[in-house]
Amino acid sequence: MIDAVTRALPHAHLTGLLVQRMITGGRELIVGMSRDSAFGPLLMFGLGGIFVEALQDVVFRVAPIQPLDAHDMVRSIRGVALLDGIRGAPPVDLAALTDVLLRVSQLAIDRPEITELDVNPLLAFANGVRAVDARVLIAVPD
Numbered sequence: 639m640i641d642a643v644t645r646a647l648p649h650a651h652l653t654g655l656l657v658q659r660m661i662t663g664g665r666e667l668i669v670g671m672s673r674d675s676a677f678g679p680l681l682m683f684g685l686g687g688i689f690v691e692a693l694q695d696v697v698f699r700v701a702p703i704q705p706l707d708a709h710d711m712v713r714s715i716r717g718v719a720l721l722d723g724i725r726g727a728p729p730v731d732l733a734a735l736t737d738v739l740l741r742v743s744q745l746a747i748d749r750p751e752i753t754e755l756d757v758n759p760l761l762a763f764a765n766g767v768r769a770v771d772a773r774v775l776i777a778v779p780d
Contacts, residue, residue, distance in 0.1 A: 681739060683696065
């Protein structure tokens with residue numbers, strides 16, 4: 639693969655490749671965190687993948703959150719029926735989703751240098767979740 643890229647783009651400088659297993663199925667969700675100057679760390683949860691822009695079905699809470707807050711975030715999106723199982727699809731693992739929200743909330747508190755975090759999509763399955771793509775922005779010290 640490196641040889642093929644080098645032939646096609648002779649001026650490209652490759653330092654390596656990342657190859658991952660393709661994950662199929664699951665419901666595409668988004669989990670994120672950003673820092674607001676007035677409120678501090680804000681958590682985001684909603685429908686992910688292409689649905690983030692198309693449907694804008696996300697909810698926000700100020701971190702830190704508690705388990706009931708995480709559960710409420712999951713149940714508050716308009717597309718919650720997709721998580722409960724629809725048209726024969728099994729329901730997703732709500733405990734795993736709330737656990738992810740609680741962990742991101744704690745990360746926002748423990749690591750103030752993280753200014754933004756996005757996991758999109760976070761694939762939710764009947765048993766567990768998988769982060770397919772993530773982006774973390776860290777503040778540069780002065």
